[in-house]
Amino acid sequence: MVWKLPVLRFAFVPRIAAAAIAVVAAVFCSLVLKGKPPGLLSNPPELRAKHHTLSLTLRAAIASDGKNSFYFHGQPNAPTLRLFPGDQLKINYVNDLPAKAKESCAITPCMDMTNLHFHGLTVSPDAPQDDVLDMMAMPGQMLRYTAQIPKDHPPGLYWYHTHPHGESHRQVLDGMSGAIVIEGMESFFPPLAGLPERVLVVRGRSLVNDPQSTDLKNRVHLSSDVCGAEPEPPEEVFTLNGSVRPQIEIAPGERQFWRLVNASADRYLDLQLEGQTFEVVAMDGMPIALHDPNHRTRSANHILLPPAGRLEAIVTGPAAGMPRRLISRCVDTGPDGDPNPAMVVADIVPRRARSMPKVLESSRKPDLKALDPAAEEKVPPRFILTFTEDKKGFYINGEKFTPDAAPMVRAKIGTLQHWRIVNPTGELHPMHIHQVHFLAYAENDRLKAEPMWLDTVNVPYGGSVDVIMDFTDPVIRGMSVFHCHLLNHEDKGMMAKILFE
Numbered sequence: 001m002v003w004k005l006p007v008l009r010f011a012f013v014p015r016i017a018a019a020a021i022a023v024v025a026a027v028f029c030s031l032v033l034k035g036k037p038p039g040l041l042s043n044p045p046e047l048r049a050k051h052h053t054l055s056l057t058l059r060a061a062i063a064s065d066g067k068n069s070f071y072f073h074g075q076p077n078a079p080t081l082r083l084f085p086g087d088q089l090k091i092n093y094v095n096d097l098p099a100k101a102k103e104s105c106a107i108t109p110c111m112d113m114t115n116l117h118f119h120g121l122t123v124s125p126d127a128p129q130d131d132v133l134d135m136m137a138m139p140g141q142m143l144r145y146t147a148q149i150p151k152d153h154p155p156g157l158y159w160y161h162t163h164p165h166g167e168s169h170r171q172v173l174d175g176m177s178g179a180i181v182i183e184g185m186e187s188f189f190p191p192l193a194g195l196p197e198r199v200l201v202v203r204g205r206s207l208v209n210d211p212q213s214t215d216l217k218n219r220v221h222l223s224s225d226v227c228g229a230e231p232e233p234p235e236e237v238f239t240l241n242g243s244v245r246p247q248i249e250i251a252p253g254e255r256q257f258w259r260l261v262n263a264s265a266d267r268y269l270d271l272q273l274e275g276q277t278f279e280v281v282a283m284d285g286m287p288i289a290l291h292d293p294n295h296r297t298r299s300a301n302h303i304l305l306p307p308a309g310r311l312e313a314i315v316t317g318p319a320a321g322m323p324r325r326l327i328s329r330c331v332d333t334g335p336d337g338d339p340n341p342a343m344v345v346a347d348i349v350p351r352r353a354r355s356m357p358k359v360l361e362s363s364r365k366p367d368l369k370a371l372d373p374a375a376e377e378k379v380p381p382r383f384i385l386t387f388t389e390d391k392k393g394f395y396i397n398g399e400k401f402t403p404d405a406a407p408m409v410r411a412k413i414g415t416l417q418h419w420r421i422v423n424p425t426g427e428l429h430p431m432h433i434h435q436v437h438f439l440a441y442a443e444n445d446r447l448k449a450e451p452m453w454l455d456t457v458n459v460p461y462g463g464s465v466d467v468i469m470d471f472t473d474p475v476i477r478g479m480s481v482f483h484c485h486l487l488n489h490e491d492k493g494m495m496a497k498i499l500f501e
C-alpha cells in the first residue's frame, strides 16, 4: 500500500525524523496490515523433500512454558514433513532435554529419554528406521534416522511422535508430534487437485495446575454433560495447530481439503462441522478409493477419531451469515474411562482474499497391490488380543510389557491374518500396530456396513473388533510392537512385541 507523508514537505522536519516516521509506517504496514490477524488458523511450517531426500535436525528441548517440545530452526514448532513415495527421510534427532526431569511420567520418575515413531508409515521396524525398541536417546545423545519410503507407499496423512516406553504419554501430551504427508492423494481422487489444503494437528492441553484453566474451559464451551459414567472432572482442552479455538477461514460454498490428525495423548475426537458433512477421502492415511474404486468417498455428519487417528476430507464452507463451529462431541469412554466432554475446537469464519496452499497435481500414481481379504474373514481368528487392566497396571493377554520381553506373536511375511481384539474392561481402548494397516470389518461380532483400512481402531468396552492384518509387505521384517494408543495405558504396560519373519 502507498503511504502519503505530507509532513515531509515541511522543511523544519529534520530528515532523520522523516526517515524514522517512514520506518515506523513501513513496519506498521507489514505487521498489522499485511500480517495475519491473531486467532486465524494457518498450517504448520512445512518441509519438502529435495532430490528425493528430506533431511532435517529436530531437537527435543524444554519450551518457555516448561513443557517438552520439538524444536526446529530454533522454534518450538514441529514442521509438517512432505515426501513422495520412493523418497528418503533423514532426521538427526537431538535430545536436549534436561538430565533431571522437572515433570512426572506414568512410570516415575521421567528419565527424559526420547525417540521417534513414524506412525502408520510402511517402513522397516529395524534401526535406523521406525525402531522404538532399540533406538533411544538419553539427554545429551543424538539418534540418526534414515527411513526409506517405499515406491509403492500409499499417499496420505501420517504423523511422527515420541515413543519411549513409560514416558510417551508425558511427551506427547506436551506436544511432541508433527504431521507427515505422503504426496499423491489426488492421483486416487482427482477432484482434490487445486483445492486449498489445510493440515490440522489436534493436541490436548492439560488443565491440571494451569492457572488459566477456568478461562480455557469457558473459551471452548466445555460441556458439563456427563455422557459416560466417568467420575473425574475434565482434564484437557483441544488445541488446533497449537491454538485454543482458532478461526478457520472458508468462503461460503468453497471446498477445502482438510487433513487432520488426532495427536492427543489419550483423548477421543468426535468431529462435527455444524450444519455440514465431511466428504471423507481417506482414513488413517489410506485413500478409500484405493480399496473401493467404485465408492471413492464417504459422507459423514461426524467422525470418531481415536487418539492417533487421521481424517482426510473435503469440507464445504457454510452459507454467509451462518456462524458455524468445528466441535468435538461428547464421547462415552466407559465407566472406567477418562472424561471426554463436548467442546468447541474452532470457529468457521468467511475467508478473505488471502492465499492458501493448494493440492498440487502430481503425475505419479503408485502402482499398489490389490488385496483380497474376503477368504481370511471367514476363518477363525489366528490371534486373539485381549486388553485387561487392574489397580497395578494394564495388560495384553495378561502380560505387562517389559523391554526385554519375548515376542508375544510371530507373523509370517506375505500373509493376511484375521485377528480379534477383545475388550472386557470398562473403558475404550484404541489398538494400534506399528507399520501395518488392517481392515476393520466387524465390531461386536457384527459385520460393519463400511469396513475401513486403518492403523488404529477403537475397541468398544465390553466388546470386540475383528480385523484382517496386512502382513504382505516385504519391508516389514523384524521386531515391532502393538499397543493401546491411550499412551498412559501403553506406558503402564498395555503393549506387546510382534516378530515379522
Ligand SMILES: [Cu+2]
Pocket (backbone or CB within 6 Å): 428, 429, 430, 484, 485, 486, 489, 490, 494
Ligand atoms: Cu488403553
